């Protein structure tokens with residue numbers, strides 16, 4: 001910590017956080033942590049530390065994680081070329097095995113362990129555990145990529161009630177027990193909706209929704225669903241931001257109060273969003289919440 005900060009300053013900062021601590025105490029906040037925001041080890045540690053801090057002040061944090069780059073790495077190691085259609089990974093039988101091993105095995109357990117090592121209490125589950133994420137095949141051409149058909153909130157609610165931070169890898173299953181690869185943003189939006197989260201925070205590798213995606217200074221701090229739809233029609237929102245904003249809108253339709261897209265590579269962005277008036281990133285909110 002900066003030595004120039006006096007103890008009085010520290011006390012001031014803590015006092016200033018009090019209204020926000022009151023606001024979020026006991027509330028559910030779902031954090032979607034994407035693989036691109038995870039690549040820097042030091043930042044990953046900081047994100048987990050922020051999550052533990054929120055948990056310690058009584059926020060019910062649910063961590064839904066991706067891990068696209070880690071899946072790519074293992075696929076390439078075994079000589080498979082990752083292939084995507086509209087941002088979704090073409091997932092054959094061998095690939096779904098890799099996706100499960102990487103997301104539910106490696107990434108999930110690494111995050112659980114990091115949270116535990118920072119003093120939090122975490123339990124890792126996949127969408128198959130307790131049939132949390134029920135799914136069906138999306139399109140035969142994509143193989144084992146799933147559409148979410150239902151979320152069973154009980155596994156998450158039970159863990160929250162027991163004081164755990166649920167850490168969720170986004171594998172779904174159908175009624176025959178087949179595993180499906182679910183896009184992380186989609187799963188987070190459905191889960192946040194089903195457990196009536198106060199906030200869904202999408203951590204990605206860009207500041208938020210930009211008026212000009214090549215100009216980091218053009219961040220839009222707040223946007224309604226219909227304004228976002230207009231930006232999409234005008235071509236301002238493109239590429240990977242299209243499904244991401246689609247997921248934000250889906251979450252709001254499902255009852256989440258506010259959704260934030262933010263840069264997971266900025267130190268303490270979650271705390272800046274939840275514990276200050278200025279917030280961080282872009283807040284997407286329903287047309288009635290302007």
Ligand SMILES: Nc1ncnc2c1ncn2[C@@H]1O[C@H](COP(=O)(O)OP(=O)(O)O)[C@@H](O)[C@H]1O
Nearest residue numbers: 034204205206209210213236237238239240241
């Ligand atoms: N208006 C916009 N504002 C911000 N990003 C945009 C916009 N339009 C397109 N993009 C692109 O969307 C990308 C974010 O989507 P993506 O890379 O799929 O995120 P993630 O991997 O975290 O799911 C940005 O890196 C950017 O290139």
Ligand SMILES: CC(=O)N[C@@H](CCC(=O)OP(=O)(O)O)C(=O)O
Nearest residue numbers: 034035066067068088089183184
């Ligand atoms: C169907 C599909 O594409 N699933 C994603 C699941 C992981 C994910 O969403 O990871 P990020 O959040 O890091 O992008 C994939 O296989 O990459």
